[in-house]
Amino acid sequence: MCTIHRSRSVLLAVSLGVTPGLAQVTTEQVAVPAAEGWRAHRIYKSESGIWYARAAMVAPAYGAPDLIVTDDNGRCTVLSVYSGRWTARSVEPDHGWLAPSAPADVDPRVAGRELYVAGRHGNVHQVTVRPRAHGGWELESVEIGHVAAEEFHTIVADDLAGDGKGAELLAFAISGAVYALAPQAEPGFTQRKVATLPGRVRQAVVVPGTPPRLFGVARSGHLLEMRWRDGALTTRVITREPMGLGRIARWRAADHPVLYVTRDDGVVLRFAERGGIWNREVISVGAQGLRGIVSGRFCADPKCEAVMVFGYGKKVQLVVRRESGWAVEDVFESPDKGHWLAVGEFDGRNSTEEVAATGFGGEVVLLSRPPGFGLDARVAVLEPEQQRGASDRPIRVAIKAGEQATKELSPLNYQGGFATKTMIYQTLVRRGADGGLVPGLAASWRFDAGEKAWVFALRSDARFHDGTPVTAVAVAEHFRRWIGLPEHDWLSANRRIQRVEAVGDRQLRILVDRPCALLPALCAINPTAIAAPSSRDREGAWRRAVGSGAFAFEGVREGGRVLRYRRFRPGRERGPHDCVDLVRFRKTPDDDPIAALRRGDVDVVVSTWNLNVDPSRAAALRNDPAFLVQDGPGSSVVYLDCEDRGRARDVALRRAVAAAIDRAELVRTVEHGFADPTTGWAAPSVRIWPQGTPPRGQSVALEKPLRLGHRRAADRRLADAVAAQLTRAGMRTSVVELGEQASEADCDLTISRTHGIPYDPFLTMVTRFGPPPAGKSASGARSRTNHPSLVSLVRRAMDEVDPASRRELFVEIQRHLDRECPVVPLYAPRRLVLRRRGTAEPVGLTHDLYRLDLTRWTDR
Numbered sequence: 001m002c003t004i005h006r007s008r009s010v011l012l013a014v015s016l017g018v019t020p021g022l023a024q025v026t027t028e029q030v031a032v033p034a035a036e037g038w039r040a041h042r043i044y045k046s047e048s049g050i051w052y053a054r055a056a057m058v059a060p061a062y063g064a065p066d067l068i069v070t071d072d073n074g075r076c077t078v079l080s081v082y083s084g085r086w087t088a089r090s091v092e093p094d095h096g097w098l099a100p101s102a103p104a105d106v107d108p109r110v111a112g113r114e115l116y117v118a119g120r121h122g123n124v125h126q127v128t129v130r131p132r133a134h135g136g137w138e139l140e141s142v143e144i145g146h147v148a149a150e151e152f153h154t155i156v157a158d159d160l161a162g163d164g165k166g167a168e169l170l171a172f173a174i175s176g177a178v179y180a181l182a183p184q185a186e187p188g189f190t191q192r193k194v195a196t197l198p199g200r201v202r203q204a205v206v207v208p209g210t211p212p213r214l215f216g217v218a219r220s221g222h223l224l225e226m227r228w229r230d231g232a233l234t235t236r237v238i239t240r241e242p243m244g245l246g247r248i249a250r251w252r253a254a255d256h257p258v259l260y261v262t263r264d265d266g267v268v269l270r271f272a273e274r275g276g277i278w279n280r281e282v283i284s285v286g287a288q289g290l291r292g293i294v295s296g297r298f299c300a301d302p303k304c305e306a307v308m309v310f311g312y313g314k315k316v317q318l319v320v321r322r323e324s325g326w327a328v329e330d331v332f333e334s335p336d337k338g339h340w341l342a343v344g345e346f347d348g349r350n351s352t353e354e355v356a357a358t359g360f361g362g363e364v365v366l367l368s369r370p371p372g373f374g375l376d377a378r379v380a381v382l383e384p385e386q387q388r389g390a391s392d393r394p395i396r397v398a399i400k401a402g403e404q405a406t407k408e409l410s411p412l413n414y415q416g417g418f419a420t421k422t423m424i425y426q427t428l429v430r431r432g433a434d435g436g437l438v439p440g441l442a443a444s445w446r447f448d449a450g451e452k453a454w455v456f457a458l459r460s461d462a463r464f465h466d467g468t469p470v471t472a473v474a475v476a477e478h479f480r481r482w483i484g485l486p487e488h489d490w491l492s493a494n495r496r497i498q499r500v501e502a503v504g505d506r507q508l509r510i511l512v513d514r515p516c517a518l519l520p521a522l523c524a525i526n527p528t529a530i531a532a533p534s535s536r537d538r539e540g541a542w543r544r545a546v547g548s549g550a551f552a553f554e555g556v557r558e559g560g561r562v563l564r565y566r567r568f569r570p571g572r573e574r575g576p577h578d579c580v581d582l583v584r585f586r587k588t589p590d591d592d593p594i595a596a597l598r599r600g601d602v603d604v605v606v607s608t609w610n611l612n613v614d615p616s617r618a619a620a621l622r623n624d625p626a627f628l629v630q631d632g633p634g635s636s637v638v639y640l641d642c643e644d645r646g647r648a649r650d651v652a653l654r655r656a657v658a659a660a661i662d663r664a665e666l667v668r669t670v671e672h673g674f675a676d677p678t679t680g681w682a683a684p685s686v687r688i689w690p691q692g693t694p695p696r697g698q699s700v701a702l703e704k705p706l707r708l709g710h711r712r713a714a715d716r717r718l719a720d721a722v723a724a725q726l727t728r729a730g731m732r733t734s735v736v737e738l739g740e741q742a743s744e745a746d747c748d749l750t751i752s753r754t755h756g757i758p759y760d761p762f763l764t765m766v767t768r769f770g771p772p773p774a775g776k777s778a779s780g781a782r783s784r785t786n787h788p789s790l791v792s793l794v795r796r797a798m799d800e801v802d803p804a805s806r807r808e809l810f811v812e813i814q815r816h817l818d819r820e821c822p823v824v825p826l827y828a829p830r831r832l833v834l835r836r837r838g839t840a841e842p843v844g845l846t847h848d849l850y851r852l853d854l855t856r857w858t859d860r
Helices: 472-480 519-523 593-599 615-622 651-660 663-669 713-728 762-769 788-799 803-820
Strands: 002-004 025-028 030-032 039-045 050-056 066-071 076-082 085-091 098-100 115-119 123-131 137-146 152-158 168-173 177-183 189-196 201-207 213-218 222-229 232-240 245-250 258-263 267-274 277-285 290-295 306-311 315-322 325-333 338-344 354-359 363-368 395-400 429-431 437-439 442-448 453-458 497-503 507-512 551-557 562-567 579-585 604-606 627-632 638-642 675-677 706-710 733-737 749-753 823-829 831-836
Touching: 039 076, 039 085, 050 098, 050 354, 050 363, 066 098, 066 115, 066 354, 076 137, 085 137, 098 152, 115 152, 123 152, 137 177, 137 189, 152 213, 189 232, 201 245, 213 245, 213 258, 222 245, 232 277, 245 290, 258 290, 258 306, 277 315, 277 325, 290 354, 306 354, 325 363, 395 593, 429 519, 437 442, 437 519, 472 497, 472 507, 519 762, 551 579, 579 593, 593 604, 593 831, 615 627, 615 831, 638 651, 651 713, 651 823, 663 675, 663 713, 663 823, 706 713, 713 733, 713 749, 762 788, 762 803, 788 803
Parallel strands: 050 338, 152 201, 290 338, 306 338, 395 579, 395 604, 706 733, 706 749
Antiparallel strands: 002 189, 025 085, 030 039, 039 363, 050 066, 066 076, 076 085, 098 115, 115 123, 123 137, 152 168, 168 177, 177 189, 201 213, 213 222, 222 232, 245 258, 258 267, 267 277, 290 306, 306 315, 315 325, 338 354, 354 363, 429 437, 442 453, 453 507, 497 507, 551 562, 562 579, 604 831, 627 831, 638 749, 638 823, 675 823
């Protein structure tokens, strides 16, 4: 026997000045899809997998039971519910996974009941509630035991002696050893080994009686009955299965002991005891790797016998005894493997109990029956669930954006996404429905040829989100932060601007060295969208995102996953739908917005420049009654880029390639109809640019196949389809994936895309066909053309201040493209909106790929 003296396990605060207990976090429960007759709400998301869960009363003053969960990082969290809001109070006593006990009065030196956790590193900790001011509380951890070279997978705290003198504490180790820990007179706990079992016990349940009995399931396949007598643990083997046992539950409503046990191979067993004899019954078989089982009231009939199971198959399933035998129903499908289930009474609006499901993804999902289920028919159900849907929380829209979006949403920083910024900031001018220039923050503008100055009159009603007016002084201050810097040289106007002046509150003058097409550059989000002076401190350091756009930035939520915005309407009261959440997905294939839509993590997926929606998946959703698919014109053009340095220098070859393309076939087979055939440099929706006239059929003899390169895996299907069309026209073509093994210079053709509105048609034209910038800039694109006459036309457009004259030049440039075919336009993918049926129409679709118009949702 050894004595363990208690030592405080303190989590050092690294930020925010938090106390040793982790800062509590309160979140709204989020509705996610479930089977008919069920509701599912995500109530918590951990940073790592959650391995154990238990429903029990931790804070009696709150009335409702709590949910105790422990995760892979050694964190113990108590989740408390109040009117649909869940507060997480955590402590991190260890740095590896932990198993929790039920609350019990083991230690008389501590007021009330304590929790105990033990886990991967062989440590045992006491977790207690520490009162705080105003009725609040937090968790505190104390290390009370340790066994070297052991792992603890189960810990039990209960009155196992049945004498009412307090609870016993047993920790079950991976080796099969069982340790009893008990408080002693002086500070500390005694710790002694009291038994050695055939294998590690994965879970144990207490069956009341005189005395109580403890039943455990072991990885070795043993179902064990244990009793605590006179300070010793006696054991009896009920059965040994030919497979490891994983979880155990008991039917609390039965008048005799009934246990349910899972096997690792997906078998669920029922053991019933009568007269000291146990009867074994197989009640279901399913996916292997069952890791959770609970029994409870899940049906309208209170006498119904039912269990729920969960595991590696990712489905929570209800196993119910019917007159004809046992039946299985799907309740919920998780995106991650399951690891534990817990049952408790968390929602009294029905006659049934609720189930919490946890797993490898770190999410806790609460499953429940709808309000009124199982209640007397005379009970009025004031708010039927089918009328609620997701309208009780902000709409969640998927975006692709890097971590920078959570730190500095500034138009002077090229990271952090586009839609994340266009919600907040406005430019002086923007692109309208036809691609032409329309007012933004500027109500009007003109070019003063005598002074070589662009003069803007600002809108009198424009306000920043901090309430201050948008003045010429504020706009000029923003311009002075970026003009002339080399990273912005991809905008040809950057070197043309000499200075920016404010003339009173409403007039802004931008002086240039010579007449130039400044306005198209001012449509670019980075760096020309205007941030308020209050976005920075007096030393110029970034403080917060403050613009004048339709939405004000509210902050970061859910550990950086969600960016919240609030509708900005000066002088008006807040509306019921003012807030929207942009759910941030990484720019990697494994972080999948459409999968998130299917499981209910987001309500809407909208295709943008950063977020490409696979048309085949959109087509599949179009046939799914649970979802709606909308589409509208896009503005980015997919085209073949002809490499001027090789065989594609031959204009006859380029024209033959252009003549061989069947755009309608590509739209049908590659884009599933979600695209518009395009023959011009700009999409058909960009009406200020003319469509082209493709050359007629020509034949070219080739000694060896053409090489068609593509950069993105998503373009492989298109590359194969184009190669097939060229081969069919007599030009054998092989497909090459660009990367370390091959570059553009190794190919004759490559698949490329224009950037779309607001960068099309002008800025992408300059980037592709115009003179190259003086040096490196934020844009990785490069000008490359061997056509001096084309470069000359583009230069003229860059110097043209009159939009009508510029459109005439667009016609000349398109004619040159038709004749020389340096590029072969294919089609413009349409913008797509994928949403869950029942969600109010949230998005006004425009062809601006960098903008989300969510005012339709907030203003309805």
